Amino acid sequence: MMLFKSYKTWLISVALGMLAPMAVNAESTGAEQLDRLFTDPRQREKLDAVRRGTYKEDAEKNAAVSNVRVDGLMMRSDGKNVIWVNGRSTLDNNSVNGIKTYPQSANASTYKVPVRVEDKKIKIKPGQTWSDSTGKVKDNY
Numbered sequence: 719m720m721l722f723k724s725y726k727t728w729l730i731s732v733a734l735g736m737l738a739p740m741a742v743n744a745e746s747t748g749a750e751q752l753d754r755l756f757t758d759p760r761q762r763e764k765l766d767a768v769r770r771g772t773y774k775e776d777a778e779k780n781a782a783v784s785n786v787r788v789d790g791l792m793m794r795s796d797g798k799n800v801i802w803v804n805g806r807s808t809l810d811n812n813s814v815n816g817i818k819t820y821p822q823s824a825n826a827s828t829y830k831v832p833v834r835v836e837d838k839k840i841k842i843k844p845g846q847t848w849s850d851s852t853g854k855v856k857d858n859y
Contacts, residue, residue, distance in 0.1 A: 783816050783835050787847040787858070791824055791831055799824050801831050802844075 767773040789802035799821035800807060806814045808821055818834040825831075830841040833848075840848050840855065848855045 784850045785847055786817055786833055786835055786840065786842065788831055788833070788842050788844045791821075791829060791844045793824060793826060797822060803833065 764773065785804075787804050789805060791802075792800045794800070800809050801819050801821050801824070802808070803814045803817055803819055808814060808819050812819050812821060816835070820832040820834075823832045825841075829843050831843070833840050833842055835848075835850065838850075842848050842855050845858050846855050847858055
């Protein structure tokens with residue numbers, strides 16, 4: 719007695735039977751890894767808190783700054799330079815999340831930007847990151 723009407727139906731059933739456990743395993747581990755692939759632990763916790771509805775923006779604003787990343791600098795002919803620090807623009811305000819910037823003092827020959835974090839003043843170029851824990855500036859590339 720034959721269970722399947724054709725060889726083709728049997729072959730598809732076998733293939734699906736073999737692939738199903740792999741798909742379940744990939745679903746349980748792959749999605750978890752992809753969630754964390756492009757985020758650091760701090761960003762991941764923030765995203766999870768937003769999803770849970772427990773995120774407090776005020777707490778983040780009051781948190782100490784541990785890293786300063788200068789993403790870009792636009793030197794305008796009218797002298798109103800704009801700096802992008804930690805993904806935020808200084809177009810409207812020279813202070814970004816507790817980091818005081820001085821766009822008008824950006825050096826046109828070295829492109830170094832003066833930045834103040836709490837009581838520390840640093841000069842950093844676009845594409846560089848300063849770490850409070852090490853006190854050093856490093857290139858991002």
